[in-house]
Amino acid sequence: MPKIWIKDESVSRDFLRKQLVGVLALARDRVPYCIPVHFLYLDERNKIYIHSAKVGKKMDIIVENPKVSFLVYEVEKLVSANNPCDFATRYTSVIVHGHARILENSVEKSEILTELVRKYGSGNTAFPQVMPLQADKVAVIEINIKQISCKRNVDC
Known part of the structure; x- marks a missing residue:
């Protein structure tokens, strides 16, 4: 079945x-490093936000090299066949290329973390706002999206 590149960015x-869940891809000294992360995408800002520990390999790499890629995908089904060459996976994937930076402003971090909590709380707005003092205990990574692409391998 056809692999279709989706040109409509709204899709x-x-x-x-x-x-x-997304996969954040970084590189240090030409060695790739990929990690699964929870994230928040804000369309109106054209940015992705990821919470993180303040120290660690991910943070060190971002400081050294802010160029990142980010992947989300969904497997719709596996297709088996009598001929192994006809096996396939039906999927949708989105790949983002961009630049990462670590947010410093406590108020901005608390706003982003509050939205992140609401996303993973199934939109429950009853969650209290993350306070700036709480936000200061973690890092928030902001990815400024430079390029986005979508591909599907679907049944016709």
């Missing part, structure tokens, strides 16, 4: 918004 952005 890519809608898919990105609905996903729960």
